[in-house]
Amino acid sequence: MRRRDFLALSLGAAAAIGCVANKNAVLVKKTKTASHSVQTPAIVAPQAEEYASNDVLEDGIGSSGATPKDHLTIIEEARNIEPIIAVGDELELLKSAFKRLNDVQKHIGFGNFNVINFDAMISVAKASKTVGAFTQAELEYLEALFFRDAKEYGFFGAKVTDKLTASIEQKEVFKVPQTGHYLYKGQAAKVYESVKKDIGDTIVMTSGVRGVPKQFHLFLAKTLECKGNYSEASHSLAPAGYSYHGIGDFDVGKIGFGEKNFTQDFAQTKEYEKLMQLGYIAIRYPRGNPFGVYFEPWHVEVV
């Protein structure tokens, strides 16, 4: 089997690019005026310090502000939709649900939070005095968001996890030493081993398996950064249920490259070049693709 057959780079849920909406309001074309296009109240996006330190290495966290021109083209051409923005009560629920998710992550630790399922998350919150139970409204909000068709707000990728309560079986994954992340045994593990062997010691996994709560956490953090704008958030981060990290994909980076691993800068590294040269990489969605998602050179497609 050619390597190309089982390993490819994709651009699913690009991340550290940040919330473009904050920098350039014309990115999403307005084709019609809709009632939800009301002004968003100014909110304070969560500060980086609120996250666990290695969250900086995760999709959606650690904005670099890098916005190569082709991204603008992608958005203008492919995402010709009215932005969907959380306001009022919905924005409040978004904030409180995010805070509780964040507290659960702090409580159980970053590694465990990567793979916890929705029901276990609810139990953990309830049992913890510092977190406190999710309110009915918060749960209904998360559930509604999970089952909402992401195409409505402009994310055109496939839904790969359709159960809100989907579990990651402990026996199917293993913790990758020194990363705080998990990988699926089998194909994903093989691909990672192969990448490390061929690229060398400077390559490391920066994000592995992510369950539904983890993807919620990342997506809501990004949405808050985008002042409640789901459409802008989904340019650079897959909504919960839509991430291939749920079913086997992972991200790689260069050791010591920090946050820049989640920027277009990674595509300038020797590691990236080597991945290309060795035929590991096929681009699932080329730059300027019609799916409305950014080019994400650090994301390894396994599934």
Ligand SMILES: [Zn+2]
């Ligand atoms: Zn990824």
